[in-house]
Amino acid sequence: MNKFYFILFTVLFVNQTFSQDKYLTKNGFVSFFSHSLVEDIRADNNQVLSIIDTKTGQIAIQLLMKSFFFKKALMQEHFNENYVESYKYPKAKFKGEIINFTSLNEDINETEIKGILSLHGEEKEISTIAIVDIQNKEIKVTGEFTVEVADFNIKIPSVVINNIAKTIKISFELHHKPYSK
Amino acid sequence: MKNNKFRIISGIFIFVIISLFLLLKSYNKPHKDIRTSKADLTLNAEYLLNQFLEDEDAASKKYADNIILLKGEVFEISTHDGNSVITLKNQYSDASIICQLIPEDNINALKLKKGQNVTIKGICSGFLLDVIMVRCIIVK
Numbered sequence: 215m216n217k218f219y220f221i222l223f224t225v226l227f228v229n230q231t232f233s234q235d236k237y238l239t240k241n242g243f244v245s246f247f248s249h250s251l252v253e254d255i256r257a258d259n260n261q262v263l264s265i266i267d268t269k270t271g272q273i274a275i276q277l278l279m280k281s282f283f284f285k286k287a288l289m290q291e292h293f294n295e296n297y298v299e300s301y302k303y304p305k306a307k308f309k310g311e312i313i314n315f316t317s318l319n320e321d322i323n324e325t326e327i328k329g330i331l332s333l334h335g336e337e338k339e340i341s342t343i344a345i346v347d348i349q350n351k352e353i354k355v356t357g358e359f360t361v362e363v364a365d366f367n368i369k370i371p372s373v374v375i376n377n378i379a380k381t382i383k384i385s386f387e388l389h390h391k392p393y394s395k
Numbered sequence: 396m397k398n399n400k401f402r403i404i405s406g407i408f409i410f411v412i413i414s415l416f417l418l419l420k421s422y423n424k425p426h427k428d429i430r431t432s433k434a435d436l437t438l439n440a441e442y443l444l445n446q447f448l449e450d451e452d453a454a455s456k457k458y459a460d461n462i463i464l465l466k467g468e469v470f471e472i473s474t475h476d477g478n479s480v481i482t483l484k485n486q487y488s489d490a491s492i493i494c495q496l497i498p499e500d501n502i503n504a505l506k507l508k509k510g511q512n513v514t515i516k517g518i519c520s521g522f523l524l525d526v527i528m529v530r531c532i533i534v535k
Contacts, residue, residue, distance in 0.1 A: 240493060240523070241475040241480065260475065260478055261493065261495065261523070278527060280520040280529075286422070286423065287424050287426040288421060288422055288424055290426075301459075304459070
């Protein structure tokens with residue numbers, strides 16, 4: 215009888231079963247979009263590294279600024295050399311938590327992700343709602359949020375001030391798979 | 396008098412047109428054609444990897460943005476969202492070199508086999524958990 219209650223307890227209260235403690239992707243997708251009356255600018259990064267600790271719901275994301283691909287080569291050059299100064303600050307990082315991760319179901323969930331975004335040598339607390347699709351073999355985290363260019367000390371020259379939005383939309387789609395060292 | 400004025404104005408006009416044309420050309424300049432561009436360096440995958448593992452900052456300053464002709468052993472071939480990715484790795488390290496191919500070269504990725512020696516030309520972006528190369532093509 216005791217054994218039965220134990221099994222019942224486990225089945226009722228364990229919402230997720232993960233094959234590994236850590237889930238990882240090295241091909242996460244992050245893109246940003248700037249809309250202005252003069253032009254729309256968009257860049258994609260397909261080499262985003264992201265790790266989720268399923269025991270705590272902590273998420274750590276890293277990407278190389280130089281991996282952002284712009285359709286216009288000149289724009290990519292300006293972005294790296296003048297705006298984000300990627301030779302000085304090669305990476306952007308996000309360290310945070312998927313709120314209530316351990317109580318999410320193996321399902322498509324909507325929850326908050328909160329943490330610190332480090333970009334261009336500046337740090338800012340970011341909080342956004344994201345879709346967290348949990349399956350046994352894959353955890354997909356999708357969402358979008360906006361950032362103010364000025365918050366990260368990114369200086370836009372007055373010549374192109376009308377080409378680049380003050381608020382940039384950032385989209386992400388990260389498909390994490392079980393990770394074992 | 397009027398003739399001179401006319402010449403000056405048309406001269407300035409032509410100058411402005413040419414400048415705008417050159418500006419537009421520069422603005423719309425395409426990305427370097429990886430196939431025709433000459434590699435800045437020719438390296439062994441193992442060597443490049445060790446450079447980053449030893450001193451990531453120094454290696455990043457030295458190799459990022461360079462077109463590198465990389466020779467190494469294929470560890471994995473995969474596709475993500477239409478992009479082919481070739482991972483080069485040897486048995487001694489956890490880290491590897493991740494090479495994302497240009498879409499036009501996806502078809503060549505299918506011909507590769509695990510363990511095969513390959514030469515890849517691409518641009519180095521830096522290092523996260525592995526060395527990251529973008530805009531790659533398979534040379535041999």
